Every structure is written in structure tokens, then in C-alpha cells.
Amino acid sequence: MILGSRGSEVQTSRPAVGEAGQLAAVRTAVGDAAVGRWEALNHLVEMLLEVDAGGEEVGARSALALVAAGPSLVVRLDAHARRGPWYGPYREPAVRRVTERFSGATAGPVAMALASMHGDGRIRERAVAAILGRPCPELMPFLVLRTGDWVKPVRERARAGLALLLSDDPGVWLPAVLPMVLRLDARLRGGFAVTQVRAALLSSTPQVWRGLLGSGSRRERRLVFETGLAQGWLPSPDLVAYALTDRDVWIRSGAAEAACREAVWTRRPDVLRRLARSTRPEVRAVALTGLVRSGHDGEVAAHLDDDAPLVRAVARDAARRLGIDAREHYRNAVDIGDPALGAIAGLAEAGSAADAPLLRPLLTHQQARVRAQAVRSVRLLDAVVAAEFAALVRDPSPAVVREVTAALRPLANALPPGLPWDLLADARVELRRAGYRLLRGRDVAVVLRAALLVALDVDRRLAQRGKADVTRLTRDAVRTTWRRTPRPELRITRTEHADLSALAARAASTLGAETSQQLAGWLASARPGV
Structure with a gap:
């Protein structure tokens, strides 16, 4: 005790x-x-x-x-x-x-x-x-x-008392017991309390369960909502309201599915159209699926340029049944001054590398979000040219820099050797992140040098990433237990050895005593070449 x-x-x-x-x-x-x-x-x-x-x-x-x-x-x-x-x-x-x-x-x-x-x-x-x-x-x-106590008399008295309290006044005791009951749901003897809570929910008034649904935690609200759906407590207007406004994606999706299913059965396309205008992609996808089942393929095909991939997929399926060539639609849609982001992404989903020339003019578009989507789409079409994308890596938009970096990583060996190091020394943190990502996966000595430099970075998250990588490399190199993966081997010249030793000394306070000591021993055991 x-x-x-x-x-x-x-x-x-x-x-x-x-x-x-x-x-x-x-x-x-x-x-x-x-x-x-x-x-x-x-x-x-x-x-x-x-x-x-x-x-x-x-x-x-x-x-x-x-x-x-x-x-x-x-x-x-x-x-x-x-x-x-x-x-x-x-x-x-x-x-x-x-x-x-x-x-x-x-x-x-x-x-x-x-x-x-x-x-x-x-x-x-x-x-x-x-x-x-x-x-x-x-x-x-x-x-x-x-109620889950290992001593039977304690457990039985607590269970009897909890059952009586919940049956007498669920409005008072349900909010008080529900958080702990959900916390104990996975325990060996936790099922009793969960069963009692479900029984109390079934016997509670609408005021009680609506209060829990409106103010409880995420797990509490999900339990109440799931029970309400199973019992048919929620009418269609409430389901539509939850689908359009609830803060929990799980509840939004469940409410949208239930509302759309009822709208299909009762032939209420107006409900489906209202949900199809939602700002939430998961709600739009369910609503458009309901419109498809109701025979409104033409309305669904109008969403070919939607921002959400799942919505575009549903729309392409409807377009196929109508005889519309989605690939040709996307080709025409991107060949305008300000194409929709969904059209750019849709061409990457429905097209091939032969469609990449239609996207290349968008790599220098005035809007950053269009440039970022164009870079992503060219990468998905497997049409990246290293020299062309290397010129885009210093884009003013961090989002474009991230997309260009992701596209260049498989082609890192085709880049100018000094480019990643130049990026690593840039004043912009997103460029330093890009340089570090382009250096990862290379030779052990290169990765170690880059990680030591990044561990000293002024950006906290980037410095933590560098510290973690130095620690991982060092521990893998000095470990004494058997593992399947080979130990990292340092193959460096005397100049590189001196450079790494100096960087390790500078980063010692950041890395900590244990990692610094292991790193010093690793460097000391390395045999530098000429």
C-alpha cells in the first residue's frame, strides 16, 4: 500500500x-x-x-x-x-x-x-x-x-448498489458513471457495469440521453448515438442535423448513412441533395451513393471535380453508366486558366503518364494550391523529371516544397550532389526539412552528418528528428545483441572523420551523455581511409 x-x-x-x-x-x-x-x-x-x-x-x-x-x-x-x-x-x-x-x-x-x-x-x-x-x-x-473488484463480497455489493442507483434515477447517475464504465469496458470483470449502463440508457428519457449526446466525451457520445440508432430514437431531421454539424466524424458518418438509407427507402431525394452539398467529404460520398441508388446518375456525375477522392470515384462510376468519358472530361477541365483542384487530382486518378504534359504548365501557376496539386498529380502519374522538379524545390509555398520533396526522394541520386546540403543550410525551415528528407536513406556517413547538423537546428521539431536519428544510428552501431538487420558501417575519409567528430562534440549537450558517449566510441572504432 x-x-x-x-x-x-x-x-x-x-x-x-x-x-x-x-x-x-x-x-x-x-x-x-x-x-x-x-x-x-x-x-x-x-x-x-x-x-x-x-x-x-x-x-x-x-x-x-x-x-x-x-x-x-x-x-x-x-x-x-x-x-x-x-x-x-x-x-x-x-x-x-x-x-x-x-x-x-x-x-x-x-x-x-x-x-x-x-x-x-x-x-x-x-x-x-x-x-x-x-x-x-x-x-x-x-x-x-x-464493481470489478477481485473480492466477491465487495464486487457484489458494488454491483447491486450501482444497478439500483441507475434504475432509480438514470438522469442523475448516468453522466456520473458513464466515463469510468467506458474506461473499464475491456477489463475482465468490467462487462457488468457496461450492461447496466446500456440498460439505464434504454430506460432513460429523451431529455437524459439527448443531454449525454450533446455534452459527453467522444466515447460517451458514440455509445449513446449507437444506442439511439439501434433503438430508432433519432428521426430523419435529427440525423440530417448530426450529419451536417456534428464535430465527431464517426457520428457524422453514421448519421449520414442512416439518413441516406431512410431517404432512399422513403424516396426523399431532397434529403440526399441537401447532404450532397455538405462541406464534409464523408457525408457527400454517402449522399451521392444514395442518389445513385435512387437513379439520379446525372446529378452524381456533376461531382467529377470534387475535392474528395471518394466522391470523385462515385461520380466517375455514375459517369461511366451514362457513357461520359471521365478522362476526357479531366483533360478539358485542366486546360483552363484556373482549374479545379479536383479536376487536377482526377486526371492523375483516371489518366496516365501521357497526360502529364497537360499538367506541366500548372507547375508554375500563380496559385500555390494549384501548383501543389499539379506536383502531386505529376508524381502519381510517374512522370517526374528530376531537373525540372529540382528547380521547383525553392517555391515560396511550404505546401509546394513538401510535394516537390516527396516527388524528388525516389530520384535523389539524380539531383546535383550539393543541392540537399544547400537546402539544409537555408534560412527557411521548410527548405531545411526538404534537404534533410533528400539526404535520408543514403550512405551511413551522409545520414549521420546530416542528422548531427539537424540536431543543432533552431527549429524544435526538426532538431528532435535529427536527435532521434543520431540516437538510432548510434545504438544500432554499438549494440551487442543479435539482430536480423546488419549494423551500420562507417566508411569515411580522415577529413570526414574529423568533420563528424567536430559535429558530435558540438551536439553533445543536445544528444545527452549516453548517446554522446556511444557516438564517440563508434567514431573512435571507425577506421578512416585516406
Whole structure:
């Protein structure tokens, strides 16, 4: 049990704070414990015990609400309560303080919650009884945990209590238990709570499940929406509204599919047309499929130039049935001043390398998004010319630079040898990224030199990428265990050896002591040539 304390001298030296200050301290401890190790969890327990010592019911429930808001943190606290170090400042467990504070039904909510995670099953069972005697939403995550307890009496009492609460007032208790129930869904004994939640949802009023659908987390909203679809709770107007406006792509797609299926069955093409005008590609694709099944191929074929690949595919299928040559359509569509991006992408999907000349004038188009799409389409048509694309790599648009780099990577050996190094030294970060990508995959010495240079870059993300690559190369070179892949071998001249050694020394503080030491040993063991 490691509901530990930091020692008596630390506790007595902590200044007294008011209720607001205690809640602020608990909020900070919750944030630290969510990402910290057992020391941070210990500190959170100490802060909760201090709140409980104040005896204020409102303050205690507010502190518990901060903990209960994170189901993963509650699970970590529960596991933390039964394992930890037996040495150091945490040898004196706080279990004594928990059992002293916990006195059954008259205990405060914090004492109940902490006692429900006690290592002694009898204390946990008493804590469950106390929670059920004075239930509150802030204690529900701790009660749900005990429905999967390994001790049968604890588990049965918690399950019976949870079932009664949910059946008596699902509107109050469903929002409180649902986050933790979903967190425990995959556990061995977590199925009971999930079943009870589903049963409570089925017996809840529209006001309750609509409230959960409107304000819950993503997993909660998906469960409620899935249940609502299966039970037929959502009429067509609601499905259309969710398909057009919901923030979750899973719910949007499910609502669009259900709305379109009903529109096809009831012969409501107006609903399908409305969804086909959605800004969301997954909704448009489902709506156009519904129009196809309703026999409106002509309306669907009008979407040949859509921005979404799936929508274009549905439109090409409709065009084929109408006898429309999609490839010829795209050829004509790109041969104008400002072609649609979907038409450029569509030509790459329906055309061949013979159509690349139609796209080459767009490589210098005034609009950056057109240039980027043209570069991507030429690459997909396998018609990239290294010299031509090398001249485009310094495009003012970062998006175009990324596309040009992706197109040039397979042809890196055909580029001027100094181009990637020039890019790596450029003031623009997107060009430095491009230079580094063009150097990756080459000889070990080249990749190591580039990675060391990038590890010193002022851009944080690029520097992290370089550091990770240096670490990987170094560890692969000095490893002692057997692996299938061969060790990287440095084949360098004396000048290159000196250059790498100097770069390694400059990057030592960035790479860390262990990697720097391994890299120094690798370089020392290398035998440079003339």
C-alpha cells in the first residue's frame, strides 16, 4: 500500500491555506499526477487527506470532482494504493491516516473514496456501503471501480448498489458513471457495469440521453448515438442535423448513412441533395451513393471535380453508366486558366503518364494550391523529371516544397550532389526539412552528418528528428545483441572523420551523455581511409 506521506516534518511545515487555496493545490496535484509517477500520486493523496481533514463537505466534493474528471487517473490511484517502494520517505503509508479518517457512514466523501481503494477487502466493502448510504456523483467513479473488484463480497455489493442507483434515477447517475464504465469496458470483470449502463440508457428519457449526446466525451457520445440508432430514437431531421454539424466524424458518418438509407427507402431525394452539398467529404460520398441508388446518375456525375477522392470515384462510376468519358472530361477541365483542384487530382486518378504534359504548365501557376496539386498529380502519374522538379524545390509555398520533396526522394541520386546540403543550410525551415528528407536513406556517413547538423537546428521539431536519428544510428552501431538487420558501417575519409567528430562534440549537450558517449566510441572504432 503506498498511499504515502512525505514525512511529518514536511506536513507540519506546510502553511495553512483556505478552501480556495486547497482546491487550487489539488488541481495542481491532479495535473501532476496525471502525467507523473508514484511520487506525484502520493502527493495527490496527501492533498486529498488535507482537504478531508478540513471537514467541509462542499470542499471535499469539489476536490473529488477534480480527480473524478479523469477516469484514467482514478484507475492509476487504485493501482497505486497497493504497490510501491518500501524504502525512502514513503515507508510510512498513509493507510493509517485513511483508516483513521474513515469511520463508516459518518466519514467524509474523500475518506470514503480513499478507503474504497484500500488493500483490505473488508475496508473496501465498508467503504462501498458508506458510498451507497450517501451517494453523490463525485463518488461514482470509485463505486464503478469496485464493481470489478477481485473480492466477491465487495464486487457484489458494488454491483447491486450501482444497478439500483441507475434504475432509480438514470438522469442523475448516468453522466456520473458513464466515463469510468467506458474506461473499464475491456477489463475482465468490467462487462457488468457496461450492461447496466446500456440498460439505464434504454430506460432513460429523451431529455437524459439527448443531454449525454450533446455534452459527453467522444466515447460517451458514440455509445449513446449507437444506442439511439439501434433503438430508432433519432428521426430523419435529427440525423440530417448530426450529419451536417456534428464535430465527431464517426457520428457524422453514421448519421449520414442512416439518413441516406431512410431517404432512399422513403424516396426523399431532397434529403440526399441537401447532404450532397455538405462541406464534409464523408457525408457527400454517402449522399451521392444514395442518389445513385435512387437513379439520379446525372446529378452524381456533376461531382467529377470534387475535392474528395471518394466522391470523385462515385461520380466517375455514375459517369461511366451514362457513357461520359471521365478522362476526357479531366483533360478539358485542366486546360483552363484556373482549374479545379479536383479536376487536377482526377486526371492523375483516371489518366496516365501521357497526360502529364497537360499538367506541366500548372507547375508554375500563380496559385500555390494549384501548383501543389499539379506536383502531386505529376508524381502519381510517374512522370517526374528530376531537373525540372529540382528547380521547383525553392517555391515560396511550404505546401509546394513538401510535394516537390516527396516527388524528388525516389530520384535523389539524380539531383546535383550539393543541392540537399544547400537546402539544409537555408534560412527557411521548410527548405531545411526538404534537404534533410533528400539526404535520408543514403550512405551511413551522409545520414549521420546530416542528422548531427539537424540536431543543432533552431527549429524544435526538426532538431528532435535529427536527435532521434543520431540516437538510432548510434545504438544500432554499438549494440551487442543479435539482430536480423546488419549494423551500420562507417566508411569515411580522415577529413570526414574529423568533420563528424567536430559535429558530435558540438551536439553533445543536445544528444545527452549516453548517446554522446556511444557516438564517440563508434567514431573512435571507425577506421578512416585516406
